[in-house]
Amino acid sequence: MRRFKDSIYKWIFTALAFASLIFLLGIVIVLFREALPALKTTGFLDLVFGKSWYPTYSPPEFGILPLILASLWVTAGAMAVCVPLGVGSALYLHELASNRQKAILKPAIELLASIPSIVFGFFGMVVVAPFLQETFNLPTGLTAFTASLILGIMAIPTIASIAEDALSYVPPSFKEASYALGANRWQTLTQVVIPAAGSGISTAIILGMSRAVGETMTVLMVAGGAAVIPHSFFEPVRPMTSTIAAEMGEAATGSPHYAALFAIGLILFLITLVFNIVAEIISKRYRMKLGLSR
Amino acid sequence: MNENIIASAAIFKKKNNARNKIVQNTGFAILLLCIIITILFLGSIIYFVGVNGIKIMSWEFLTAPPRKAMTAGGIGPAIVGTFYLTIGAILFSLPLGLSCAIYLSEYSPKSIAVNVIRLSINNLAGVPSVVFGLFGLFVFVDYFHFGVSILSGSLTLGILVLPGIISASQEALMAIPQSLREASLALGATQWQTIKRIVLPAALPGILTGVILSIGRAAGETAPILFTAATFYARGYPDSALSETMALPYHIYALMTEGTHPEKQTMIAYGSALTLLILVLLISALAIIIRQRQRNKMV
The missing domain is CATH 1.20.5 (Single alpha-helices involved in coiled-coils or other helix-helix interfaces)
Incomplete structure (x- = not known):
């Protein structure tokens, strides 16, 4: 009887363990199914490389290129902010912070990583955008630059804590060997520790990028929302995520607009999937290189 | 020379x-x-x-419903809504996530299945939150006819936090020394008895940390509830799992983008943002403290 009960539990756990696989497959199926009408009528290439997004005109035009470019611009801008600051902070924590500083700063950074994106978006809208508008004398403060800045600040804690983890995995013997050869701390840091932790740091950066591409509320609130191919960082843009969030409310279920929004969702999903798989591969190699099993 | x-x-x-x-x-x-x-x-x-x-900030602001087309009154229903959504998400994702973690750490044979599950957890964790919103809109709101409701929103948020709960629980379970399990099995306990009485109690603080962090995440997410649960204005408090609800993060967004009195609304949005910020920071701090104490105990 006990053995029987035992095997029942085993089967229950096994079955429930597949839940995440089912949800992931479910997401893929739903996105494909609902995006299919748009892929069929507009065609995949015209959809992705179409230069105008006029979903409410008649006839409507569903070209996603301006939205994809906007996402890429904003993400690139965000990376320019968060990679130096995030990795720099991680290096400071690893190399220079005293134990007491570490004990305060590490949890603090983790805590800051939990600030909801809506709070960043709100801050960007009421404080940063008006400030930038005045300083640079712009027609509007809601621009690709503002979105990049806020997204970048938002991603710093994530990148800093993953990069710090990667640095801490570097065996102390690497450093000791370098010191023994007469290198100073800076030389050891830049020529031994950073290369050794390089793939871990790259994983942090890719995950940060993936988060920036997929981030919705912040860009919805501060990017300005003009669906045109971006020409300058100081103009409003409309990334993919904010298009879905802003327009899904008005698109009737099953309409071409609805299908086009799901198609954007599909492309977004595929982009982040690629980022995640790349991050996974790099981190696996890294762990093997340093002889860590898990 | x-x-x-x-x-x-x-x-x-x-x-x-x-x-x-x-x-x-x-x-x-x-x-x-x-x-x-x-x-x-x-x-x-x-x-x-x-x-x-x-x-x-005042007691009235935190408890009263909004008045005069969002220009006065408080954010009570939004706080209550966020509370329901978060609890619903955890009720859905904790049993699923914990089972998955138990399978991966206790039963898993080294097999293709395990690798597939790991891979799907990692990728699910990277899916953008607005895509979860699309999924929830199609599956829960339309296909299952739950409509725009607390139920739909909770399920969507539940899937969003699932990978986090699995990883945290799995890590906590893996940290339990193998000798504890072997001792229990040697005394004649079955595997399930070992898990229930030995492994789970020992891993509880770690699992709890994961759950608390997920609560913080679910409470602050906006995009997944945008089309599945949230409404700008509710007359009163939600009365069933199938009614739509106000929610703190969505309320901030709505105050900044809708309505006709930007100055008054911005002040209410500041209040809502501070409430959400305090809530989420306190929740995360709690999780970090629990984990720190646990680590100190183990070292």
Whole structure:
């Protein structure tokens, strides 16, 4: 009887363990199914490389290129902010912070990583955008630059804590060997520790990028929302995520607009999937290189 | 001749040392600058939201429903809505996530199935939150006819936090020494008895940390509830799992983008943002403290 009960539990756990696989497959199926009408009528290439997004005109035009470019611009801008600051902070924590500083700063950074994106978006809208508008004398403060800045600040804690983890995995013997050869701390840091932790740091950066591409509320609130191919960082843009969030409310279920929004969702999903798989591969190699099993 | 070379080498080395020293100091100064800028940026967000939000904060603001087309009154229903959504998400994702973690750490044979599950957890964790919203809209709102409701929103948020709960629980379970399990099995306990009475109690603090962090995440997410649960204005408190609801993060967004009295609405948005910020930071701090105590105990 006990053995029987035992095997029942085993089967229950096994079955429930597949839940995440089912949800992931479910997401893929739903996105494909609902995006299919748009892929069929507009065609995949015209959809992705179409230069105008006029979903409410008649006839409507569903070209996603301006939205994809906007996402890429904003993400690139965000990376320019968060990679130096995030990795720099991680290096400071690893190399220079005293134990007491570490004990305060590490949890603090983790805590800051939990600030909801809506709070960043709100801050960007009421404080940063008006400030930038005045300083640079712009027609509007809601621009690709503002979105990049806020997204970048938002991603710093994530990148800093993953990069710090990667640095801490570097065996102390690497450093000791370098010191023994007469290198100073800076030389050891830049020529031994950073290369050794390089793939871990790259994983942090890719995950940060993936988060920036997929981030919705912040860009919805501060990017300005003009669906045109971006020409300058100081103009409003409309990334993919904010298009879905802003327009899904008005698109009737099953309409071409609805299908086009799901198609954007599909492309977004595929982009982040690629980022995640790349991050996974790099981190696996890294762990093997340093002889860590898990 | 030889002495000359040695002497110039020594001078060269001295120069080099001095140069290296300058490079090192500059480098370290830049790193210090990085962390200072980071802290300034993030600190200023908390400062601005705190200083402005505190002006409107009162017991009435936290408990009363909004009045006069969102220009007066409080955010009570939004706080209650966020509470329901979060609890619903955890009720859905905890049993699923814990089962998955138990399977992966206790039963999993080294097989393709395990790798597939790991891979799907990692990828699910990277799916953008607005895509979860699309999934929830199609599956829960339309296909299952739950409509725009607390139920739909909770399920969507539940899937969003699932990978986090699985990873945290799995990590907690893996940290339990194998000898504990072996001792229990040697005494004649079945595997399930071992899990229930030995492994799970020992892993509880770690699992709890994961759950609390997920609560914080679910409470702050906006995009997944945008089309599945949230409404700008509800007359009162939600009365069933199938009614739509106000929610704190969505309320901030709506106040900033809808309505006709931007100045008054911005103040209420400051108050809502401060409430959400305090809520989420307290929840995360709790999780971090529990984990820290656990680590200290183990070391």
